Amino acid sequence: MSALRQRLNQLSTAVEQSPVAIAITNTEGQIEYVNQRFVDVTGYSREELLGKTPAVIQSGETAPSVYRDLWETLKAGEVWRGEMLNRRKNGECYWEAEVITPVRDDQGQVVNYVAVKEDVTERRRQKRELELLATVFKTGQATMITDAEMRIERANQAFTDVTGYREDEVLGKTPKIFKSGRHGTAFYRRLWDSLFDTGHWQGEIWNRNKFGEVYPLWQSITAVYDDEGEIRHFVAVFHNIAERKRMENELERQATRDHLTGALNRRAFDDSLRQALEQAERDSMPFTLLLFDIDHFKQVNDRYGHDVGDAILKRLTERVASTLRTTDILCRWGGEEFTILLQGTCLKGAASFAERLRYQIAGARLNGLEVTISTGIAQYRPGDGMNSLLARADDALYRAKRMGRNCIVVEDE
Structure with missing residues (x-):
């Protein structure tokens, strides 16, 4: 008996100290137990949660269809998995990935539900950012990514449209292949000084495309740092301004x-x-x-x-x-x-x-x-x-x- 009690204590300690939020409800959804992580995530004390339903943390922004699917799955005695947008006590919304499992007694009747919850707010934010960056990379301005030694690692279709080079033709090479000869060493020295001092440079630059044509660009270069503050990548975004320059020259000609x-x-x-x-x-x-x-x-x-x-x-x-x-x-x-x-x-x-x-x-x-x-x-x-x-x-x-x-x-x- 003492061995069983010891194992139960160990289980209780493990659940209480679990890095994920855990809640146990009865079949009506009333909360009977929450662990410390649940309290930390929601901001509510145990006294404020026990006897309540999870509606206390609902944000009101999760689609009703999600809750219908949840209860239909649980009533069928099956495990439900999904994500919900909930709200902390301080009003802040956060995303949780949840797994809710029915608990049966010796007769096979469902007597409780155990919900295991993980805060995935940051993960979803990063996913959205990556999706946005991927969309911009595919459909936005010409973009080129290099390593710290300026060797080209990625280039998008807009890059090919502007330069004439396919991505596979420039991988491993440096942007020196685009030099037009119009800029002296002082120009590039100022560019690098700005990049290393501020992490950014933008301005007008004349490059040469795959077919030997020299054309003006408006280019922005940003240094990307790692956690130790070391430069790991450079991201260059640019677009052809030949038409703008032509219009400026025409306006200048008309004015003079x-x-x-x-x-x-x-x-x-x-x-x-x-x-x-x-x-x-x-x-x-x-x-x-x-x-x-x-x-x-x-x-x-x-x-x-x-x-x-x-x-x-x-x-x-x-x-x-x-x-x-x-x-x-x-x-x-x-x-x-x-x-x-x-x-x-x-x-x-x-x-x-x-x-x-x-x-x-x-x-x-x-x-x-x-x-x-x-x-x-x-x-x-x-x-x-x-x-x-x-x-x-x-x-x-x-x-x-x-x-x-x-x-x-x-x-x-």
Whole structure:
């Protein structure tokens, strides 16, 4: 008898100290026993639970069909397994996985039910997150996962759509295969400094796809740490912004270009001239300003119409632009008047250029008409501002007009 009592005590201790919540009810569902884990999970004391039904912990958010299935299963003398959303005494909801087993007496009649419950709230949360991440990985933005040494471990279909590479073609390789050559070591140093200092980097980067095409991306890279704080993975999410860049460039072009000729407009030229003045003051870099217009252009418009006049302006712009270096800047100043900024050029070189240009224009027929230009030239002087430089070029142009047109005048001549 003492051995039996000892075994019963051992069983009682094991149930009381079990890491899972255990409750025993009668056949009507009234609670007759709960272990310590049940008390800890629900927040209710034993006195508050004994004699009550499990309805005391119901959240009201579990589907009624779950309870119908539960009682139909138990009344049939079978074990029920399922999950319920319950509520603690403090109002907090939590998920439990439950196994409820009928207990029979010696005659085979069900006299009790034993419910074994496990809090699975965290497990369900993690499962939902994994499902969400899996959905995003399959259908979201281009995503690439690497190990701590930046060797590629995973890539989704959107990655293939952007880069042209299938996942099996990049596994084990590093993102160096995407380098376009547009970024220097300083760019990548800043990227890595940000990743190691903050665990994150995002910005615009130019990559090269499988077919050799260079394109812009907006990319976000996040470091993933283990429990010891060591980096285990990097996750890169990106999308192609080529269309956005094209639209930005088009808007920039519209904002800075003359709508008729495509030359810089006056506002954009003001910015370029201001930068040239700053550079000349800082680096003693010479530059020269040419101001020219089409001779007797009003008569062309009056005689042939504005459509012909517009066509001449466009042809003239094309002809002048073809003679310029990449560092030179052409602007439609207004009407038939244009400016040219010659970087790193003094008066003598500017005068030679202007004479060649005058000769070419005079010898060409723009839209079938003979056209000549008059030009004034001024060179930057230390201390010059925009107004003083433009005033000297304008004065030289005025004198070219007075001298009979189709000629050039250099300031102070």
